[in-house]
Amino acid sequence: MPFRSMLYVPASNARAMRKAVDLDCDALILDLEDAVAPAAKAAARAALAGRDETGSPALVRINGLDTPWGDADLAALADIACAGVLVPKVGSPTDLDAVAARVDRPLWAMIETLAGVLAAAGICTHPRLEGVVMGTNDLARALGARDRPDRMPLMAALQTTLLAARAAGVRAIDGVCNALDDPERMRAECAQGRDMGFDGKSLIHPAQIAAANAAFAPDAAEIDRARRRIAAYQAAQDEGQGVAVVDGEIVEALHVATARETLALAEAVAAKEGR
Numbered sequence: 699m700p701f702r703s704m705l706y707v708p709a710s711n712a713r714a715m716r717k718a719v720d721l722d723c724d725a726l727i728l729d730l731e732d733a734v735a736p737a738a739k740a741a742a743r744a745a746l747a748g749r750d751e752t753g754s755p756a757l758v759r760i761n762g763l764d765t766p767w768g769d770a771d772l773a774a775l776a777d778i779a780c781a782g783v784l785v786p787k788v789g790s791p792t793d794l795d796a797v798a799a800r801v802d803r804p805l806w807a808m809i810e811t812l813a814g815v816l817a818a819a820g821i822c823t824h825p826r827l828e829g830v831v832m833g834t835n836d837l838a839r840a841l842g843a844r845d846r847p848d849r850m851p852l853m854a855a856l857q858t859t860l861l862a863a864r865a866a867g868v869r870a871i872d873g874v875c876n877a878l879d880d881p882e883r884m885r886a887e888c889a890q891g892r893d894m895g896f897d898g899k900s901l902i903h904p905a906q907i908a909a910a911n912a913a914f915a916p917d918a919a920e921i922d923r924a925r926r927r928i929a930a931y932q933a934a935q936d937e938g939q940g941v942a943v944v945d946g947e948i949v950e951a952l953h954v955a956t957a958r959e960t961l962a963l964a965e966a967v968a969a970k971e972g973r
């Protein structure tokens with residue numbers, strides 16, 4: 699399945715929770731953590747109990763086990779239908795062990811602390827991990843970084859974590875764009891995240907879904923080039939050659955493997971969108 703767009707929905711926001719059911723993001727992150735005020739934690743947790751799984755697959759972001767609410771969140775998961783658990787502020791594989799020992803759902807890790815980035819290789823190879831989500835807000839704070847449209851201060855953390863995720867074969871989701879009233883910045887951040895190799899982007903508002911879905915899916919030109927690369931390489935092989943040339947660029951086996959992945963993603967997106 700595609701992971702182009704993962705929308706945070708504060709579980710304490712009943713209006714947003716109702717809205718989320720009909721949104722076309724690839725996944726939801728039902729948040730019990732930082733988007734929920736301390737006074738609203740118990741009610742937010744209760745709001746998830748007995749939810750049905752209408753709409754996009756949902757991860758539940760729990761509070762850390764080092765907080766007053768983490769234990770109760772884990773206990774509540776027994777009554778919460780979800781596709782997985784998103785663990786915040788993961789700093790080591792043992793942080794995942796503590797959750798894995800108490801829930802049998804797939805785990806995702808927020809990489810949003812300096813320790814988490816430095817331990818990314820060990821975290822990403824955890825046997826229960828399905829993916830990582832970048833927490834660029836917490837990371838920027840921990841770095842003492844200034845906000846920049848080019849996200850230069852965050853690049854080392856983003857690329858280090860992405861390398862670890864790709865090496866471990868798990869999904870990697872880029873951080874949020876806070877600029878709700880700046881669609882150009884959102885577009886640029888999506889393009890940057892896609893260019894780097896992320897699978898998708900985490901979002902904070904439904905208005906951001908379209909940009910992420912567009913950026914992280916192959917476009918018509920990429921689909922056409924993938925098909926032509928596969929065909930040209932097969933023709934070269936039939937003539938006993940190991941290399942083809944398409945649009946003035948060489949095409950070797952690795953390019954064909956990428957082309958097949960491109961077509962597979964395009965098919966998964968088309969299937970999800972009922973095309």
Ligand SMILES: CC(C)(COP(=O)(O)OP(=O)(O)OC[C@H]1O[C@@H](n2cnc3c(N)ncnc32)[C@H](O)[C@@H]1OP(=O)(O)O)[C@@H](O)C(=O)NCCC(=O)NCCSC(=O)C[C@H](O)C(=O)O
Pocket residue numbers: 705706707708711713714715717718729732733808810832833834835836837873874902903904
């Ligand atoms: C930022 C918001 C508080 C703005 O909410 P609101 O003022 O209600 O926005 P709108 O009036 O434009 O809403 C229009 C409709 O859309 C619904 N809505 C808004 N946001 C969401 C959402 N996230 N999910 C689902 N639906 C949403 C409204 O209810 C309106 O619905 P309707 O009237 O029925 O049409 C709000 O967007 C918000 O709370 N966003 C989420 C913020 C959040 O989750 N933050 C935590 C994640 S960011 C982070 O820190 C990640 C990581 O940890 C890190 O460190 O980086």
Ligand SMILES: [Mg+2]
Pocket residue numbers: 732810833835836
């Ligand atoms: Mg955070």
